[in-house]
Amino acid sequence: MAELTLEDRRTRHDEIDQMLEAWTELRTNLEVTEAMQNQGIAAGPVNTTHDIKANSRSRRDGSTFRTNNSKRQCLATPFK
Helix, strand or coil: CCCHHHHHHHHHHHHHHHHHHHHHHHHCCHHHHHHHCCCCCCCCCCCCCHHHCCHHHHHHHHCCCEECCCCCCCECCCCC
């Protein structure tokens, strides 16, 4: 696939998406991130709220914090 031109990739968009989906289904978001970064591709994990809540480090390092509003509690990520 690496040898495909931009036009080839556009033409085969659906096929490539199916291949990526099949590959990512077998891996965690962190495994996908690491594999992509190892190939020089800028990547970061997409975390669900459950992922964030399960990661106690995210609270300790200040990357998330709990906020309250009148209807529910939620986690927020501050912009730095």
